[in-house]
Amino acid sequence: MQCTSCSFCTVTCPVMNVLLTDASSPRGRVQIAYGLYTGELEVDESATQRLYECTTCGMCDHTCPSGVHIVDVIKAARKVVYPEHAVEKQRTFADNITEKEHTYGELKEPIWAFTGHAPKERSEIAYFMGCKITAETGHKQGIAAVNILDRLGVDFTTLNEVCCGAPLMYIGVSEDRIRKQMEKNINEIRKRGVKKVLFSCPSCYYMFEKVYPKYTDVSDIEFQHIVEFLDGKLSPDEFEAGTEPITYHDPCHLGRTFNIYEEPRNLIKLIPDADYAEMEHNRENSLCCGAGGSLALYEPSLTKKMADRRVAEAGERTVVSACPNCVGNFSKHTNAMSIEELLWTKLKG
Numbered sequence: 001m002q003c004t005s006c007s008f009c010t011v012t013c014p015v016m017n018v019l020l021t022d023a024s025s026p027r028g029r030v031q032i033a034y035g036l037y038t039g040e041l042e043v044d045e046s047a048t049q050r051l052y053e054c055t056t057c058g059m060c061d062h063t064c065p066s067g068v069h070i071v072d073v074i075k076a077a078r079k080v081v082y083p084e085h086a087v088e089k090q091r092t093f094a095d096n097i098t099e100k101e102h103t104y105g106e107l108k109e110p111i112w113a114f115t116g117h118a119p120k121e122r123s124e125i126a127y128f129m130g131c132k133i134t135a136e137t138g139h140k141q142g143i144a145a146v147n148i149l150d151r152l153g154v155d156f157t158t159l160n161e162v163c164c165g166a167p168l169m170y171i172g173v174s175e176d177r178i179r180k181q182m183e184k185n186i187n188e189i190r191k192r193g194v195k196k197v198l199f200s201c202p203s204c205y206y207m208f209e210k211v212y213p214k215y216t217d218v219s220d221i222e223f224q225h226i227v228e229f230l231d232g233k234l235s236p237d238e239f240e241a242g243t244e245p246i247t248y249h250d251p252c253h254l255g256r257t258f259n260i261y262e263e264p265r266n267l268i269k270l271i272p273d274a275d276y277a278e279m280e281h282n283r284e285n286s287l288c289c290g291a292g293g294s295l296a297l298y299e300p301s302l303t304k305k306m307a308d309r310r311v312a313e314a315g316e317r318t319v320v321s322a323c324p325n326c327v328g329n330f331s332k333h334t335n336a337m338s339i340e341e342l343l344w345t346k347l348k349g
């Protein structure tokens with residue numbers, strides 16, 4: 001009801017800028033959600049398509065002068081269309097999480113195994129890897145992250161973690177299934193006496209920082225993205241000079257949700273003579289990679305079109321990002337790497 005149909009959100013939505021129909025704009029999605037809520041619209045394939053053709057990038061929330069929480073509206077409306085109108089890939093993804101604990105099904109070995117760091121009985125700091133690292137960046141981001149923490153002498157533990165629940169929320173799965181994931185993770189964190197949890201994945205960080213507190217008291221535990229933790233802990237003389245041409249892609253959740261823009265850039269700028277340039281859309285105006293909000297499952301061709309637009313901005317530069325989902329998506333189309341990997345490969349001996 002707060003929406004005045006002003007259309008400010010329409011011009012900034014990266015999906016709208018590919019599909020070019022008003023129903024595919026944030027405003028259109030809000031009106032569809034309202035129609036479903038009042039019963040003026042029926043749940044059908046067309047309404048479902050408009051609701052799932054959104055990466056939950058948050059550009060519309062950032063733009064809306066009326067303060068409509070558009071992404072929350074879309075996420076709520078997805079609960080009405082799931083599971084009947086979701087695609088098979090979304091249902092399988094969701095079932096993998098609740099039945100096998102991870103987005104990509106049962107793991108052959110514990111999630112921490114590739115780092116060589118088994119969970120410690122007690123530790124004040126934990127590193128939460130997130131399922132995406134195992135699938136999207138071939139473990140490289142996680143390995144680099146733990147190597148950097150080791151080099152800094154941080155006393156930390158890995159975890160017998162399960163999926164944070166973010167994909168369930170984006171797909172529109174009922175809250176009781178999300179709550180089970182939360183309970184497992186929080187029990188694991190508390191069991192080890194952890195006071196601070198570090199994340200490489202902005203979506204995992206978002207879940208713990210913004211969503212978990214709605215369901216359980218986690219006020220005694222601090223959550224932090226690893227770029228915030230590392231900022232200020234390394235110095236330029238620790239790095240080899242020079243890089244290939246690189247640019248930085250602001251992940252939607254890390255940027256528009258948490259205003260974490262300078263920390264990753266500070267870290268990149270530690271590398272002497274780094275060949276670095278910004279893309280045209282950067283910081284709060286960053287364009288979504290196209291893979292968020294379960295769009296890559298629902299409509300992969302649209303994800304590709306959105307990634308193509310961003311890759312064109314990067315040109316020949318390698319895209320560095322602080323999100324395994326963005327890195328994995330860009331890697332299908334251009335050179336891309338995580339910020340942890342960049343730092344680890346440039347740290348001297």
Ligand code: SF4
Nearest residue numbers: 013054056057058060
């Ligand atoms: S969250 Fe992003 S993709 Fe979804 S409607 Fe808003 S601007 Fe468009």
Ligand code: SF4
Nearest residue numbers: 003004006007009064
């Ligand atoms: S910017 Fe806000 S008020 Fe304007 S059309 Fe979009 S949702 Fe409605």
